[in-house]
Amino acid sequence: MGAYIIRRLILVIPTVFAISVISFVIIQLPPGDFLTAYVATLESAGQIVDQAQADALREQYGLGDSVWVQYWKWLSGVLTGDFGFSFQWQRPVSELIGERMALTILLSVASLLLVWVISLPIGVYSAVKQYSVTDYVFTFISFVGLGIPNFLLALVLMWWGFSTFGTSVGGLFSPEYVDAPWSVAKAIDFLSHLWIPALVLAIGGIAGLIRIMRANLLDELPKLYVTTARAKGMSEAKLVLKYPVRVALNPFVSTIGWTLPGLVSGSIIVSVVLNLPTTGPMLLTALQSQDMFLAGAILLLLSVLTVVGTLVSDILLAWLDPRIRFH
Amino acid sequence: MVDVVLDVQNLRAGFPTPEGFVKAVDGASFSVRRGETIGVVGESGCGKSITARTILRISGTSDQNLSGRIEYRPPGRNAIDLLGLRANGPEIRAIRGAEISMIFQEPMTAFSPVHTIGNQIVEALRLHRDVTYEEARVAAIGMLKRVEMSNAERSIDAYPHQLSGGMRQRAMIAMALMCSPQVLLADEPTTALDVTTQAQILSLIREIKEALGMSVVMITHDLGVVAETSQTVAVMYLGRVVEIAPVRAIFNDAKHPYTKALLASVPKLESRERLEPVSGMVPSPFNRPSGCPFNDRCPAAMPGVCDVRMPSETNVGDEHTVSCFLYGGDEDGSRRVDGL
Numbered sequence: 001m002g003a004y005i006i007r008r009l010i011l012v013i014p015t016v017f018a019i020s021v022i023s024f025v026i027i028q029l030p031p032g033d034f035l036t037a038y039v040a041t042l043e044s045a046g047q048i049v050d051q052a053q054a055d056a057l058r059e060q061y062g063l064g065d066s067v068w069v070q071y072w073k074w075l076s077g078v079l080t081g082d083f084g085f086s087f088q089w090q091r092p093v094s095e096l097i098g099e100r101m102a103l104t105i106l107l108s109v110a111s112l113l114l115v116w117v118i119s120l121p122i123g124v125y126s127a128v129k130q131y132s133v134t135d136y137v138f139t140f141i142s143f144v145g146l147g148i149p150n151f152l153l154a155l156v157l158m159w160w161g162f163s164t165f166g167t168s169v170g171g172l173f174s175p176e177y178v179d180a181p182w183s184v185a186k187a188i189d190f191l192s193h194l195w196i197p198a199l200v201l202a203i204g205g206i207a208g209l210i211r212i213m214r215a216n217l218l219d220e221l222p223k224l225y226v227t228t229a230r231a232k233g234m235s236e237a238k239l240v241l242k243y244p245v246r247v248a249l250n251p252f253v254s255t256i257g258w259t260l261p262g263l264v265s266g267s268i269i270v271s272v273v274l275n276l277p278t279t280g281p282m283l284l285t286a287l288q289s290q291d292m293f294l295a296g297a298i299l300l301l302l303s304v305l306t307v308v309g310t311l312v313s314d315i316l317l318a319w320l321d322p323r324i325r326f327h
Numbered sequence: 328m329v330d331v332v333l334d335v336q337n338l339r340a341g342f343p344t345p346e347g348f349v350k351a352v353d354g355a356s357f358s359v360r361r362g363e364t365i366g367v368v369g370e371s372g373c374g375k376s377i378t379a380r381t382i383l384r385i386s387g388t389s390d391q392n393l394s395g396r397i398e399y400r401p402p403g404r405n406a407i408d409l410l411g412l413r414a415n416g417p418e419i420r421a422i423r424g425a426e427i428s429m430i431f432q433e434p435m436t437a438f439s440p441v442h443t444i445g446n447q448i449v450e451a452l453r454l455h456r457d458v459t460y461e462e463a464r465v466a467a468i469g470m471l472k473r474v475e476m477s478n479a480e481r482s483i484d485a486y487p488h489q490l491s492g493g494m495r496q497r498a499m500i501a502m503a504l505m506c507s508p509q510v511l512l513a514d515e516p517t518t519a520l521d522v523t524t525q526a527q528i529l530s531l532i533r534e535i536k537e538a539l540g541m542s543v544v545m546i547t548h549d550l551g552v553v554a555e556t557s558q559t560v561a562v563m564y565l566g567r568v569v570e571i572a573p574v575r576a577i578f579n580d581a582k583h584p585y586t587k588a589l590l591a592s593v594p595k596l597e598s599r600e601r602l603e604p605v606s607g608m609v610p611s612p613f614n615r616p617s618g619c620p621f622n623d624r625c626p627a628a629m630p631g632v633c634d635v636r637m638p639s640e641t642n643v644g645d646e647h648t649v650s651c652f653l654y655g656g657d658e659d660g661s662r663r664v665d666g667l
Binding site for chain 2: 225227228231233242243246247322
């Protein structure tokens with residue numbers, strides 16, 4: 001187990017390096033840079049931009065250097081915690097994304113927990129009571145859940161929340177707490193806002209995992225080791241939970257790895273609709289305005305989080321399944 | 328009267344499938360004596376595994392597709408009709424693994440791949456006896472030593488994939504014996520093993536059976552295994568027991584044409600004759616022949632008799648019964664088992 005973890009940890013280093021290169025390439029891909037976009041915006045608004053001033057800015061941010069130098073400057077900054085400067089926000093990137101990143105992670109973890117807590121028992125129940133009325137009901141609901149785009153669900157929930165409770169359910173904080181420092185009251189306010197976006201983001205995952213759990217468990221239930229446990233005199237509930245569910249659990253653990261990128265890339269629309277202060281909408285505007293250091297930092301951090309998530313899920317899988325551990 | 332521990336009478340078990348109803352066991356009767364090994368032989372699909380699983384009520388057959396009687400007679404207590412118990416209810420669960428336990432053909436898939444064998448063996452004891460984990464573990468190591476598991480203290484913490492097939496089957500046997508059962512149902516315990524290991528496992532089962540005084544139901548398609556282990560043999564064909572006899576009588580004086588055909592298909596060292604396979608194929612379970620189930624493959628079939636009526640059990644010798652019209656089958660005095 002120890003050797004396995006060390007081997008996996010060593011593999012992380014080249015992966016993260018490759019990710020940093022790819023993130024940098026991606027933000028360099030569109031023609032021009034932030035300054036050309038900035039100048040174009042100003043000119044379209046009727047302002048005249050002094051070419052010398054633009055060149056001075058370009059020099060200041062190293063935008064005139066070769067790509068390699070730019071990459072090196074960026075990477076060495078990142079390694080010391082300096083993610084560069086956001087042109088658009090006129091603030092250091094690290095300052096901008098710190099809280100958003102924390103909220104993004106919190107939201108991901110909350111929706112992941114929701115996904116697990118809801119889909120695990122339903123999936124197990126659906127498999128054990130295959131073709132029962134309840135199974136059909138859950139199957140129907142989960143297909144509906146898979147079919148509804150989650151931004152639509154977000155809109156409906158917002159409308160429902162507004163018309164029923166008369167409060168805005170957008171965002172992660174009530175207006176009076178948005179800029180307030182963290183306190184117990186703010187944390188409670190946060191938790192009371194958290195469940196709607198967490199639920200919206202979780203629905204698709206819940207529906208998918210119910211299907212996966214049901215299918216996996218249906219594969220495991222007829223296996224001989226289940227019959228062996230039954231032949232030992234174990235009660236049905238106990239043996240189903242101890243043996244086949246344990247084996248069918250692997251895809252659940254694997255979800256840790258893809259939850260974070262899914263939350264960010266797949267749910268930008270939800271975050272925009274629900275006005276969530278997560279990294280998704282910020283990444284979108286950063287990419288639109290070619291705010292390269294901000295976009296690069298978000299891309300890099302999310303990719304690293306994905307790698308970390310995959311690492312955690314791999315280690316958990318090895319712990320769950322000795323066949324992985326010993327091969 | 329002989330001391331019977333398990334009495335199966337006119338057992339029927341079937342499964343509804345999309346293609347039709349499958350009669351897996353169709354009126355099987357035999358009894359298991361205390362301290363004896365009975366071999367249940369037959370081709371694949373003759374219902375022998377389902378019979379064994381139905382004894383423990385783990386065949387997955389719903390109650391309305393089960394009939395007959397499986398009487399378990401525990402020492403010092405009243406007989407229990409296992410078919411009368413609620414499937415997966417507490418009564419049958421108290422018997423499973425504790426008084427009647429089972430070992431399976433494929434020791435690799437019969438153990439959970441993600442739990443150590445120790446975990447699964449300890450559990451077998453703790454489900455039925457009020458012992459601590461440590462006590463159960465000590466007992467499990469003792470049992471693993473008894474089944475000649477190499478390096479029992481270490482093997483107990485091994486996962487199934489870390490053990491060889493023979494060692495896995497030993498672990499399986501140890502698990503089945505943790506509660507000293509009255510009856511061991513062995514469902515082709517050596518089929519998946521190589522011949523050397525097979526011989527070791529068979530002699531191990533024989534030794535332990537003697538030492539614990541338990542009964543063994545040895546389910547197999549291999550007449551060699553029967554010859555080596557059993558005192559009595561029940562030959563099954565299409566869900567029915569067609570002949571029961573002491574092992575000597577089966578090998579020296581088989582009566583039923585199917586038993587004879589089975590024996591003729593086994594290679595013998597002293598003989599240079601060509602092997603004779605049983606002619607034809609096992610009929611499809613959806614298209615069973617009318618009358619005697621073997622009549623369409625039987626060299627001695629009597630048209631107008633065998634394909635019309637079902638033969639009943641006839642006593643043809645000392646504890647030797649056969650269901651065949653060649654030996655009576657429906658004369659007075661014979662024990663009618665099946666009215667259909």
